[in-house]
Amino acid sequence: MATGGTSLAPDRAASRVTGAGGGRSGPHPKATTVSAATAPAIQIDRHMAPPFLGCRVMRRPWLRPSLWMVAACGTARGPGRLGASRLGGEAQGADRPRLLSGRCRHRSPLLSRRRRMADKLIPREKGFSEWYVDLVQKAKLADYSDVKGCMVIRPNGFALWESIQRALDKMFKDTGHRNAYFPLLIPLSYLKKEAEHVEGFNPQLALVTVAGGKQLEEPYAIRPTSETIINATFAKWIQSYRDLPLLINQWCNVMRWEMRTRLFLRTTEFLWQEGHTCHETEEEAERETRQMLEIYRTFAEEHMAMPVLAGRKSESERFAGALRTYSIEAMMQDKKALQAGTSHNLGQNFAKAFNTQFLGRDGQQHYVWQTSWGVSTRLIGGLILTHSDDSGLVVPPKLAASHVVIIVIGKGEERARVVERAQALAADLRRVGLGVSVDDDESKSPGFKYFEYELQGVCLRVELGPKDLAKEQCVMVRRDTRVKEFAPLSGAVARAQALLESMQKDLFARAKQFRDEHTFEVNTYDELKARADDGFMLAHWCEKPSCEAKVKEDTSATTRCRPFALEQVPGKCVVCGEPSPGRMVVAKAY
């Protein structure tokens, strides 16, 4: 979307409007209530708890079983209401470790000190994660909200999501998928139908137990993912093999109650896309699963300029209810891995749970073979952690909404002439599809603007002043290299396009080089332990969960995936020495 002159301007006007006019209208009497927001909800929770306990309770021994649901969803309360301590102090642990908050006055000392000094970002060297949080906020990508664990995505951040959506949506449509929408609320009984699925997601559920002022007979879960409710629907849509394949995608929000959240990378509510398909045969489902993973890989590398390794997940990282899970894994600048997308071959697990059958070519009833796949707003976190620097956000041109900002320099009559010329140039640049804004604000100095636009990640800065006009030229500065050059105005559009194109390529090349430089084989367990912080370790693994667990225990690194790109030669497990089918990427992960 072409941006006008205001696209990157601080969204002051908007916040003013909200601040003044957007007053709270009191709670609607019929408002749907999320569980634990009212006392009665707790009772339901207690009542509901035992059937879903699963083994999670065992892993969290400090939680009393009767309060289990409070742990899972008891934190779904409005800010400042009904502290867990009022439940008799038994569920204290439930809502403790939340990270995001709208009212965090207290940053780390590092952050505070830095904030006092101008508007500079904390450099990555000083604290990578501080840098990230600082950047997200200063580049106006997202803000904390008053709901714990939930963020506000600001226009600059949402523009990135829109770019991601636009590109992926086209790729989905080009491969025959169609968009649809399913309800936010899922009957709890649906989630229970697939045993492993409910066990996997149970601890992360938020429940709605009161609606229209009455207790619901059966609570609804706010979707953590939609396999169940979609299957309940698919079962009605599918009659025969002629109805297959069924290729559906949904863009929506989901909610998973996390103990610890980070802007974009892991938030309680997030935006994503979930594809759900049904096929006649297992082979076809597998092909679809791999095809969608390949689409993710292509998108990540070609649009986001983020190199990824595509491969198969270990058993312990497999999606709850799937046969097999594949993922793409990217390396962030701190050498940690980020799972950037997943694709699951669901087999017939959900089909059996929901009786999703079709009459086959053979005249017999068969369960459909299914897949599901998704990427989320986490990609924005990945984008930031891959390309950005100490000056702020860096966005690959293919994903950027703001490609060029033209900064007007000069005063008086001269300035008027410069503005005129800048507008003409902007129009030319927009004509070739670029997002362009002209900054004509006289109240801020040019230098201030340079910093500001670098912070916000505009790909290309054009400076235009009286001296330039005299020479029929302008100054162009690429965001990634920050190299200045003079370009003749007559060829400015072509030059801008060329710079953006090479910027896209260079960003990918740089990221890939970094990833490759920090990817290495490890052949002994000592080596693995010693180099766990150095990046992607390629290690033989026998596929026994115990060896994987030991690695995690000793190093906090986990298996990421077994990459397809890596020629799989058998070897010996780096932990136990037993036969391994091939090398696995092992790394510390987000």
Place this chain on the structure above:
RNA sequence: CGGGGCGUAGCGCAGCCUGGUAGCGCGCCUGCCUUGGGCGCAGGAGGUCGGAGGUUCGAAUCCUCUCGCCCCGACCA
């Protein structure tokens, strides 16, 4: 829940020990001035000191309780 830290203006902080007119920087508003890497000057607006009790003639400051937040751990896409 275990271990640390903290609530004072939009943001970042000082003041508290030793009770007595609530301050500083940034930001914001107005005007003038400036404009090629975070201009300057002058004026101005903005705070129930997280909340509730208590002590006191008097509480941001002392005492008690309470609410909330951040970091590390445990959990997890």
